[in-house]
Amino acid sequence: MTDWPTLAALPLRIESYALDRLSRVFAYGTERVTTLVRLQGGGEDCLGEDVSVMPGGYESNTLHEMGPKLPLAGDWTLGDFCAHLATIEQWDEAPQWEPMRLWRNWAFESAALDLALRQAGAALHEVLGREPKPVRFVNSLGLGDPPTFDPIARRLEHHPQLHFKVDAVPAWSAELIEQVADTGAVEIVDFKGRYGMEVEDDAALVTMYERVIEAFPDALLEDGHELPEAVSLLEPCANRISYDAPIHAKSDIDTLPIAPRALNIKPCRVGNLRDLLDLYAETEARGLITYGGGMGELDVGRGQIQLLASLFHPDGPNDTAPAGYNADAPTADLPPSPLEPKPAPTGFRRAG
Numbered sequence: 640m641t642d643w644p645t646l647a648a649l650p651l652r653i654e655s656y657a658l659d660r661l662s663r664v665f666a667y668g669t670e671r672v673t674t675l676v677r678l679q680g681g682g683e684d685c686l687g688e689d690v691s692v693m694p695g696g697y698e699s700n701t702l703h704e705m706g707p708k709l710p711l712a713g714d715w716t717l718g719d720f721c722a723h724l725a726t727i728e729q730w731d732e733a734p735q736w737e738p739m740r741l742w743r744n745w746a747f748e749s750a751a752l753d754l755a756l757r758q759a760g761a762a763l764h765e766v767l768g769r770e771p772k773p774v775r776f777v778n779s780l781g782l783g784d785p786p787t788f789d790p791i792a793r794r795l796e797h798h799p800q801l802h803f804k805v806d807a808v809p810a811w812s813a814e815l816i817e818q819v820a821d822t823g824a825v826e827i828v829d830f831k832g833r834y835g836m837e838v839e840d841d842a843a844l845v846t847m848y849e850r851v852i853e854a855f856p857d858a859l860l861e862d863g864h865e866l867p868e869a870v871s872l873l874e875p876c877a878n879r880i881s882y883d884a885p886i887h888a889k890s891d892i893d894t895l896p897i898a899p900r901a902l903n904i905k906p907c908r909v910g911n912l913r914d915l916l917d918l919y920a921e922t923e924a925r926g927l928i929t930y931g932g933g934m935g936e937l938d939v940g941r942g943q944i945q946l947l948a949s950l951f952h953p954d955g956p957n958d959t960a961p962a963g964y965n966a967d968a969p970t971a972d973l974p975p976s977p978l979e980p981k982p983a984p985t986g987f988r989r990a991g
Contacts, residue, residue: 642767643916647718649755649766652680653711656750660703661688661937665965671935674702678711678750683757685986687750688940690907691739700732702743711747717755721748721911741887741910742934748912749943753987763987764950771980772953774945777826778964779804779932786810788818794964795822797971802826804861804958807851809843820854826956827903828855832864833884841866848872859901859928859956873897883932888914889921901928903958906944908934919951930955937962942989949980 659675674689689702698704709727711720729743756763764771778801782790786808794801804827805819819825828851838844845868852860852872861881863873873880874897883903885891887910892899902922909915922929931948933941941962948957963973981990 641920649717651715651755654680685754686939687746689746690934691742742907745907757986769950771949773977776957781806827859829861833862903932905932932958
């Protein structure tokens with residue numbers, strides 16, 4: 640059964656809201672920018688994070704430039720407020736990609752959940768009757784352009800027990816694949832084949848699939864391409880098939896070309912609490928491996944996906960590593976996996 644009715648009934652008072660620009664430099668000198676959403680009411684200032692800011696300094700059409708002008712104030716239940724959000728235009732201009740509407744909506748709904756819980760003096764795990772458990776995580780990364788072993792070597796130097804989700808590309812040489820596989824640390828290979836990106840060389844792509852499937856016999860294989868040759872290579876690996884990009888709701892599961900063994904559930908990609916909780920319930924009913932994924936959250940958003948992972952899929956290879964693991968030179972003082980859940984005493988966030 641879904642947990643949504645329990646949360647939907649929570650009372651919620653919103654008096655105002657504010658927006659803050661957040662920024663951090665990630666691997667290869669890339670600046671990541673997000674917007675912190677702060678809903679205020681009843682003496683509480685509660686948080687969500689909008690990840691729909693494009694990398695590379697592109698910041699037009701962002702929430703923090705748009706300013707707090709949406710009609711959010713009022714006395715609601717959480718369910719009524721989420722229904723209201725679905726009726727209002729949250730963008731000054733149409734977003735670059737339609738899924739960004741879901742990402743932004745999640746920022747408001749997650750902040751509203753935080754506010755409703757804090758106004759009730761309760762924490763998410765208490766309301767849901769679920770025990771937070773330590774979260775096992777992996778570090779998700781690409782290997783650069785041109786790809787090299789260095790990004791993995793640097794991380795393993797600081798964190799020898801760290802495991803990975805790696806983005807595979809046709810430019811991977813046979814030698815690089817062997818070097819990465821020899822670490823024994825790769826749990827997920829992400830082919831990024833469900834984003835509509837053009838395939839420049841079909842033959843090179845198929846060769847990469849052949850090498851990767853053989854070199855990583857125990858890894859989950861995520862978002863394989865729909866190229867017939869790639870599908871034929873993946874079909875015998877049905878017990879390792881996972882999806883990420885196509886998953887927005889439970890109804891998506893039955894539309895996939897190969898029945899999945901696992902799903903990467905990204906809360907902001909689902910975009911709303913109701914569909915997210917329905918999806919969690921469906922994966923539990925089907926006995927699927929589930930793991931959580933991030934979208935470059937810098938602040939409270941990362942803590943929120945870590946908290947959800949602690950409640951719904953703590954043992955999966957969660958793509959919820961603390962943001963510092965995405966730095967080009969990760970420090971040695973980052974918390975190891977598993978990550979203690981540390982829920983805040985009230986609200987929808989981790990402590991600290």
